[in-house]
Structure formats: C-alpha cells, structure tokens
Amino acid sequence: MIVVIGGGPAGFFAAITARTFRPETPVILLEKYNDVLRKVVISGGGRCNVTHDCHDPRELAKRYPRGGRELISGFHRFGPSDVANWFDDHHVPIKIEADGRMFPESDSSASIVEALLVSAQKIGVEVRKRCGVVGVQFNRDEGNFSVELDTGRNLECQQLLIATGGQTSGDGFGGLGMAADLGHGIQDPVPSLFTFKIQDSLLHDLAGVAVQEVAVKAVVPGLPKKGLLETGPLLVTHWGLSGPAVLRLSAWGARAMAEADYRFQLRIDWCPNLTHNDLGNLLTNWADDNGRKQVAQSPELGLPRRMWLALLQKFGIDRETKWAQFGKKNLARLVEKLKTTELEVTGKALNKEEFVTCGGVRLAEVDFKTMESRLVPGLFFAGEVLDIDGITGGFNFQSCWTTGFLAGKGMGE
Numbered sequence: 001m002i003v004v005i006g007g008g009p010a011g012f013f014a015a016i017t018a019r020t021f022r023p024e025t026p027v028i029l030l031e032k033y034n035d036v037l038r039k040v041v042i043s044g045g046g047r048c049n050v051t052h053d054c055h056d057p058r059e060l061a062k063r064y065p066r067g068g069r070e071l072i073s074g075f076h077r078f079g080p081s082d083v084a085n086w087f088d089d090h091h092v093p094i095k096i097e098a099d100g101r102m103f104p105e106s107d108s109s110a111s112i113v114e115a116l117l118v119s120a121q122k123i124g125v126e127v128r129k130r131c132g133v134v135g136v137q138f139n140r141d142e143g144n145f146s147v148e149l150d151t152g153r154n155l156e157c158q159q160l161l162i163a164t165g166g167q168t169s170g171d172g173f174g175g176l177g178m179a180a181d182l183g184h185g186i187q188d189p190v191p192s193l194f195t196f197k198i199q200d201s202l203l204h205d206l207a208g209v210a211v212q213e214v215a216v217k218a219v220v221p222g223l224p225k226k227g228l229l230e231t232g233p234l235l236v237t238h239w240g241l242s243g244p245a246v247l248r249l250s251a252w253g254a255r256a257m258a259e260a261d262y263r264f265q266l267r268i269d270w271c272p273n274l275t276h277n278d279l280g281n282l283l284t285n286w287a288d289d290n291g292r293k294q295v296a297q298s299p300e301l302g303l304p305r306r307m308w309l310a311l312l313q314k315f316g317i318d319r320e321t322k323w324a325q326f327g328k329k330n331l332a333r334l335v336e337k338l339k340t341t342e343l344e345v346t347g348k349a350l351n352k353e354e355f356v357t358c359g360g361v362r363l364a365e366v367d368f369k370t371m372e373s374r375l376v377p378g379l380f381f382a383g384e385v386l387d388i389d390g391i392t393g394g395f396n397f398q399s400c401w402t403t404g405f406l407a408g409k410g411m412g413e
C-alpha cells in the first residue's frame with residue numbers, strides 16, 4: 001500500500017501518477033482538513049497560474065532561488081509542456097499570457113481542481129479528508145511505515161510520500177516534523193515572496209501608484225556587498241513597496257533578509273534604462289527646451305506624475321522652480337538622486353497574491369530521479385515541503401507537478 005500525506009497539488013499529482021504506474025496497488029491520500037487543494041483554489045487570484053512558458057530546463061531552473069539545480073533533470077522528464085498536455089488531456093486547455101504565465105483557458109482555478117479530483121477518483125485514489133497525521137515511524141526490519149492518525153487509528157504501508165507543503169507558522173504537526181522524526185535534516189523554514197515595510201515620507205499618500213520599470217537593489221548584511229538587484233514593475237502599498245521587482249528580491253534574499261530581521265537598505269534607480277550621462281543629457285535638453293515650465297512638469301521619464309512630485313519633495317526641490325533657473329548643480333544632484341534613492345526597509349508584510357516557504361527537507365538527502373529519501377527506503381517527498389521555492393509566475397506549481405510526477409513514478413515502479 002502507498003500512503004500520501006497532504007491533499008495539495010504535489011500529493012494529488014503523485015497519487016494519480018503512482019496509480020497510473022501501479023494500478024493494482026491501493027493508494028490512500030490523507031488530508032487533515034475538510035477541503036483538499038485549498039491553495040490551488042485561491043492561487044493566481046482564483047485563476048491558477050499552473051506553470052510558465054519556459055521549456056529549456058536550465059533556463060527554467062534559474063527561476064528557483066532554491067532547488068533549481070536539483071530540478072533540472074526532473075524538468076527534462078516532466079516540464080511545462082507535459083503539464084499543459086496533461087491538463088489538455090483532462091479537458092482543461094491551457095493558455096499562455098504575454099508575460100509567459102500559463103493559466104487554464106477558463107480563467108478559473110476550479111477547472112484545475114476538478115481535473116485533479118476527477119482523475120484521482122477515476123484512477124482509484126482513496127482520498128480521506130479530516131484525517132491528519134500526528135506521527136510516523138519506520139520499522140527498518142520489516143521495511144514498512146506506521147502512520148498515526150488524529151482519529152487514533154494507525155495505517156501500515158510499504159511506501160510513504162510526505163507532501164504536506166510549506167510551513168512557516170506553527171500549523172500543527174507538519175511534514176518537517178515527520179521528516180525530522182525519520183532522520184532527515186531540515187533547512188530552517190522562513191517566508192519567501194513577501195513585500196517590504198517602509199516608513200518614508202516619499203511613500204505617504206502614494207498607495208496604489210505603480211511604476212512600470214525600476215531597478216531595485218537590496219543591501220542586506222550577509223549578502224555580497226554589491227547587493228541583490230532586480231528590475232521590473234514596482235507598486236506602492238499602504239505599508240511600503242510591492243510589485244514583481246520587490247517579490248523577486250524577497251525570494252532571492254529570503255534567508256539573508258530573515259537573518260537581518262527584515263531591516264536593510266533599498267536603493268531604487270527610477271531610470272534603469274538610462275545611464276547617469278544619458279539622464280543628465282536628457283534633463284539638460286529638457287531644461288533648455290522648457291525653461292519656462294515648472295520643475296513639477298516632468299520630462300518623459302515614465303514616472304507617474306504623483307511619484308514625480310513626491311520625489312521632488314523628498315529631494316528638497318521646490319516644484320515651482322522654473323527649469324531655466326534650475327541650474328547645473330541642482331541638475332547633477334537630481335540625476336544622482338533619481339539613479340539612487342535610498343529607503344530603509346523595517347519589516348516585511350504578507351503578499352496575499354502568492355507566498356511560499358524558503359527552507360524544508362534538505363535536498364542532498366533526496367534522490368531527484370525518484371524523489372526517494374537517501375536515508376529511509378520507501379520514503380518519498382514532493383512539493384513545497386522540500387527546500388525548493390520559485391519566484392512568482394507559475395514556478396511553484398511547476399515544481400509540485402515535476403516532483404509529484406517523479407515521486408508517483410518512483411513509488412509506482
């Protein structure tokens with residue numbers, strides 16, 4: 001018998017795959033809550049960003065701050081096009097958006113959930129809800145596992161998959177406790193994909209303002225001096241900054257930022273596509289041609305007007321000054337400030353769109369051909385319980401489908 005702990009995407013995909021390869025073996029999936037696939041339901045704002053249109057395994061691996069290298073061979077065996085084909089075969093056509101993210105054509109996560117539920121039912125996976133696991137033991141002599149349930153009962157099985165997801169809060173007995181009890185090392189779990197708390201006058205009253213492209217650098221103690229750099233859209237929130245550039249920084253710097261207690265310096269370049277010289281020339285020409293206009297009238301820098309005015313105020317520049325009176329010294333200072341605005345991050349806030357766990361079961365102790373433990377024969381892992389996490393864009397589900405497939409096949413063969 002095969003027991004799968006965790007009714008998330010990794011557990012479901014592994015259970016379905018295991019039955020596909022070994023239809024005669026009973027597969028039982030245990031979920032502690034009343035609902036399965038809860039994160040899939042809310043994912044991608046209810047649309048479920050199932051994967052990403054990136055088909056070169058090495059390129060795909062670069063989207064994973066942790067686990068990318070280990071996943072490369074798995075992506076060759078079950079990559080984004082296999083995911084799209086699988087859902088297509090289960091009556092859920094998948095579309096690609098302009099930025100590469102892939103969603104069900106229905107734009108509804110319900111179709112992904114239904115495909116998994118129907119497939120599991122048809123193939124004979126027994127799903128037991130409200131069935132939490134509170135203990136696991138391995139009997140080395142007999143080569144089997146004893147799984148202790150919160151109902152007070154026990155299950156015996158020859159193969160056990162832990163797919164209990166990420167774990168950063170004290171959410172009861174999770175997969176990390178089980179893995180540790182069975183002898184596995186754990187990378188301490190900390191959050192990834194969070195937004196930055198910043199209390200700076202610049203951002204007052206700007207909540208909701210988005211800037212198309214900035215370069216954001218995080219200078220975090222413990223990271224290389226040159227800092228982490230990401231380019232992309234930026235969004236001002238009620239408590240600080242968010243947007244793709246910030247979320248990517250939070251993923252790459254997750255551990256160092258946690259160690260710095262989320263206190264570090266952020267340096268923003270508001271004009272990443274212009275060098276200091278180019279920006280200087282652009283502003284000089286603008287000042288020459290628009291001498292009578294006020295500084296409040298910004299040149300074409302791609303910044304929303306409210307942000308431009310707030311930046312002038314932060315830099316101590318009177319917005320009513322005419323460009324003709326602005327002077328070379330002020331202009332040089334403005335260039336300097338626009339290329340590097342320093343803000344202090346004082347904490348993190350939850351990104352409601354998507355968040356994951358950095359840390360989990362140590363990857364060196366898992367064989368990535370089958371996802372079987374290198375320490376305990378018959379024990380398998382899949383999904384976010386592993387020390388794997390990706391940036392936003394469908395990469396976190398992709399690692400669940402890939403590791404779920406490998407584990408299911410590993411258990412089934």
Ligand SMILES: Cc1cc2nc3c(=O)[nH]c(=O)nc-3n(C[C@H](O)[C@H](O)[C@H](O)COP(=O)(O)OP(=O)(O)OC[C@H]3O[C@@H](n4cnc5c(N)ncnc54)[C@H](O)[C@@H]3O)c2cc1C
Binds near residue numbers: 009
């Ligand atoms: C709001 C939000 C939106 C997201 N959107 C996207 C997106 O669009 N695209 C993307 O790629 N990623 C997205 N993610 C990330 C993605 O949802 C996760 O990476 C993914 O769900 C992990 O799957 P999993 O199967 O490993 O774990 P989970 O989905 O966390 O499932 C684990 C399951 O195990 C159960 N469990 C835990 N402990 C026990 C126990 N002791 N006994 C029995 N059962 C147990 C849990 O109740 C849970 O149901 C999003 C995350 C969030 C929070």
